[in-house]
Amino acid sequence: MAELHFFTGTMDSGKSTLALQTNHNHAARGRVGRIFTSNDRAGQAQLSSRLGLTHDALEVTPDFDFWRYVVTTLTQGGRVDYLICDEAQFYTRDQIDQLAKICDELQIDVFAFGILTDFRTQLFEGSSRLIELADRVNVLQVEALCWCGKRATHNARTEDGIMVTEGEVIVVGDVEEQGGPPAEVAYEVLCRQHHRRRLTAARAKAVSLAPEPLPFG
Ligand SMILES: Nc1ncnc2c1ncn2[C@@H]1O[C@H](COP(=O)(O)OP(=O)(O)O)[C@@H](O)[C@H]1O
Numbered sequence: 001m002a003e004l005h006f007f008t009g010t011m012d013s014g015k016s017t018l019a020l021q022t023n024h025n026h027a028a029r030g031r032v033g034r035i036f037t038s039n040d041r042a043g044q045a046q047l048s049s050r051l052g053l054t055h056d057a058l059e060v061t062p063d064f065d066f067w068r069y070v071v072t073t074l075t076q077g078g079r080v081d082y083l084i085c086d087e088a089q090f091y092t093r094d095q096i097d098q099l100a101k102i103c104d105e106l107q108i109d110v111f112a113f114g115i116l117t118d119f120r121t122q123l124f125e126g127s128s129r130l131i132e133l134a135d136r137v138n139v140l141q142v143e144a145l146c147w148c149g150k151r152a153t154h155n156a157r158t159e160d161g162i163m164v165t166e167g168e169v170i171v172v173g174d175v176e177e178q179g180g181p182p183a184e185v186a187y188e189v190l191c192r193q194h195h196r197r198r199l200t201a202a203r204a205k206a207v208s209l210a211p212e213p214l215p216f217g
């Protein structure tokens, strides 16, 4: 029986790497797949991992119809055994419904990868529907860490180094190198407590370096 798998984790937890490894392992056994992504940092129609691997992919735009694409491919004599779907948080609810239908009606395995929540801690549309429909939800084993050493569970967005909680939901970007100059828009993974307190690594450092206040007015 084909299954709809959802692999999730914070940014920088190895999802795209696992997507490429999954594709490699299935292709190595002669299975034929298709790779999809949406708004990858490396550009349109690319699936890229921070470990340096990149693969051509089909770009998923909001009007893309997975069901139509797969049925057309099959009726034209093409073969499709599995789908790799990266950055699935950006897919629409309808597109996730199409993936479930492909799995059930055409017996094609679907491996979807994406972050759960946005910089405001709210579920992305695609991820929320995947949680509702997936046969298996897997949390990535490699844990990204907050600056305090705890497991990172949330994705923070910074603008010029300051954490923000308002703005456009989709802004393509990367986690920032520690110690480098602040980027216009960047992301940082944090534990819930530090996300709640808006305490990024830079702010924690600034606070710890601040002189102790004098004990009198
Ligand atoms: N220089 C490196 N050496 C070893 N591992 C690395 C290096 N750079 C990145 N990684 C690994 O790659 C992971 C990020 O992989 P990636 O697939 O791009 O993540 P995601 O798709 O979840 O954002 C990091 O958590 C880390 O484990």
Ligand SMILES: Cc1cn([C@H]2C[C@H](O)[C@@H](COP(=O)(O)O)O2)c(=O)[nH]c1=O
Pocket (backbone or CB within 6 Å): 010, 011, 012, 015, 016, 039, 040, 041, 114, 115, 117, 118, 119, 120, 155, 156, 157, 169, 170, 171, 172, 173, 174, 187
């Ligand atoms: C939290 C958050 C993230 N994004 C973007 C930033 C990146 O381009 C991707 C996540 O990619 P990764 O492979 O998991 O590192 O999503 C966004 O647009 N909005 C957000 O709130």
